[in-house]
Amino acid sequence: MNVAFLLNHAVLNLGKNKGRNILLLGITFAIITAIVVALSIFNATNVVIDETRTSLQSAVRLVSQMQAVGGGQNNTQMIAGNQSQATFTAEELANFANSQFVQGWDLQESPRGTEGIFYLVNPAMLADFEAELRSKGLPENYAVRTDEAAFASIVAPVESLQNLAMTFLVVVVALGAVIMALLSVIAIRERKYEIGVLRAMGLKKQKVAFIIWAETVIITAICFVLGLTAGNFLSQPISDNILAGQLSNAEITATTLAERIANESANGGETPNISGNLQVDIAINFVTAAQILAISLLLASLVGIISVSQITKSEPIKILMERT
Amino acid sequence: MLALKNISYKYEGTNRTIFKDVNLEFSPGKVYTIVGKSGAGKSTLLALLSGLDVATSGEIAYNGENLAKMNRNKYRARQIGMVFQSLNLIPTATALDNIILSMNISGVGGNKPRALELLKTMGISPEKSNRKILKLSGGEQQRIAIARAIAHNPPLIVADEPTGNLDKETESKVLKIFENIAHEQGKCVIIVTHSKRVAAVADEVWHVEKGVFRRFDGTINLPQTQKRRKK
Ligand SMILES: Nc1ncnc2c1ncn2[C@@H]1O[C@H](COP(=O)(O)OP(=O)(O)OP(=O)(O)O)[C@@H](O)[C@H]1O
Ligand SMILES: [Mg+2]
Numbered sequence: 001m002n003v004a005f006l007l008n009h010a011v012l013n014l015g016k017n018k019g020r021n022i023l024l025l026g027i028t029f030a031i032i033t034a035i036v037v038a039l040s041i042f043n044a045t046n047v048v049i050d051e052t053r054t055s056l057q058s059a060v061r062l063v064s065q066m067q068a069v070g071g072g073q074n075n076t077q078m079i080a081g082n083q084s085q086a087t088f089t090a091e092e093l094a095n096f097a098n099s100q101f102v103q104g105w106d107l108q109e110s111p112r113g114t115e116g117i118f119y120l121v122n123p124a125m126l127a128d129f130e131a132e133l134r135s136k137g138l139p140e141n142y143a144v145r146t147d148e149a150a151f152a153s154i155v156a157p158v159e160s161l162q163n164l165a166m167t168f169l170v171v172v173v174a175l176g177a178v179i180m181a182l183l184s185v186i187a188i189r190e191r192k193y194e195i196g197v198l199r200a201m202g203l204k205k206q207k208v209a210f211i212i213w214a215e216t217v218i219i220t221a222i223c224f225v226l227g228l229t230a231g232n233f234l235s236q237p238i239s240d241n242i243l244a245g246q247l248s249n250a251e252i253t254a255t256t257l258a259e260r261i262a263n264e265s266a267n268g269g270e271t272p273n274i275s276g277n278l279q280v281d282i283a284i285n286f287v288t289a290a291q292i293l294a295i296s297l298l299l300a301s302l303v304g305i306i307s308v309s310q311i312t313k314s315e316p317i318k319i320l321m322e323r324t
Numbered sequence: 325m326l327a328l329k330n331i332s333y334k335y336e337g338t339n340r341t342i343f344k345d346v347n348l349e350f351s352p353g354k355v356y357t358i359v360g361k362s363g364a365g366k367s368t369l370l371a372l373l374s375g376l377d378v379a380t381s382g383e384i385a386y387n388g389e390n391l392a393k394m395n396r397n398k399y400r401a402r403q404i405g406m407v408f409q410s411l412n413l414i415p416t417a418t419a420l421d422n423i424i425l426s427m428n429i430s431g432v433g434g435n436k437p438r439a440l441e442l443l444k445t446m447g448i449s450p451e452k453s454n455r456k457i458l459k460l461s462g463g464e465q466q467r468i469a470i471a472r473a474i475a476h477n478p479p480l481i482v483a484d485e486p487t488g489n490l491d492k493e494t495e496s497k498v499l500k501i502f503e504n505i506a507h508e509q510g511k512c513v514i515i516v517t518h519s520k521r522v523a524a525v526a527d528e529v530w531h532v533e534k535g536v537f538r539r540f541d542g543t544i545n546l547p548q549t550q551k552r553r554k555k
Pocket of ligand 1: 321336360361363365
């Protein structure tokens, strides 16, 4: 006996029980759409956090420790060099910037004097870069720092969006699994008679289970395509809404790195309080789609496993007798 | 081809012995009928013969092999064609799909022309063949169940009151088909019936009562049958 026949029977079954299958389709669709929204937001926030980290943490300043301690400022807050402290000359800064770890640098005029910002090739190179600066004669009372505070303030609302998306994802997957499991138990109960007939005619349990599993997979596949489409439309507005809420809740508003730097130099190092445009752009890429497919198939398989255990429970003679 | 050796049977959780040390043998090329009162155990016997159930003690041998130790899925799919008392057709599928399903399960493969032809010989028109079982009459359903039992050409056919819903004329047509299958094609046909007309076509009639099978031979009359035959 071939698989084609079993699949064919599965497709026939789908057509036969329209009411139940439409219900199943709707529920599966809702579950998958919710998964798509949650997962795509989660993945997009990851990208934003990573990009912010790369861009912010690549920007390195030379910070006077004297000022940091003496001013009683929080160590993580970004403070530029002290006016009383001798700042570096353009030549010195150019010499510092001449490094394999630096991909570019800027000179900035601040009330404190000329300041240098070095953009690292990669934030992980910070320690190496610092060692190199020391060897070039950077005094010990200068710290080599990335812009942690800026990073934290920009990323905070994105991170809470991400946490929300993750929580939602876990809840939806768990709830989805429970709902699908219940539905499959009900479906098997409802189809007990049909299963009894198939078994009485000599169809193996595994093959009956395969038919039911194939039906679930077909429904899931349809819902996967529909859910991906719907989720694609829904996740951007949902994400924007949540993010807007996060931003207005948060005391600190964020701005892009460039704006920060520009404002900072104009204000003399005070962290500016300007609303920036924090964007989480959601596009469902291949990886997200593959993850969603994997979750969907996992749910379908769960249904398959439950179906098999249900079918294995009773012998055909019992099923057929119960009916008559 | 099918031999019952000291078969005893009790339904699980009950005290009543349905069969006690039954010894029976069914051979190819013959029509057998099993008669007996309602509740005597006729359907139970067929469940044992078809491997849907297993005897409490004793052994059923199919071509010398112990049924209890065989792959009974395969046995049911290939060796046996069964007409259930409650028909057990799939109500939401068409007559044709029911037949093709059985062909597929048995491994002979779905064959639409053969299925339609078979239904036609049972008096089911192609139009009715494409109708769902739900929308067919009891007698039509019964004939479809018979068609399903013989569609995959099994060497053994067991039928539980296969003509209960049929008029005399249709019944005799169906009986002809059963006779033909046994006598021309050499299959073994076992029919459970209350009808003396059905019993009359059998090569052997067995009567079951209180767990014991007794053969009606030529010397024992089946009163009703004799009367009807005279007409
Ligand atoms: N699952 C079961 N559990 C317990 N007892 C059962 C079960 N099925 C049938 N019986 C009993 O076993 C006896 C034989 O039943 P069976 O169905 O074989 O009778 P039958 O000869 O086919 O009757 P009928 O002519 O009415 O179809 C009956 O008394 C019935 O009540
Ligand atoms: Mg019966």
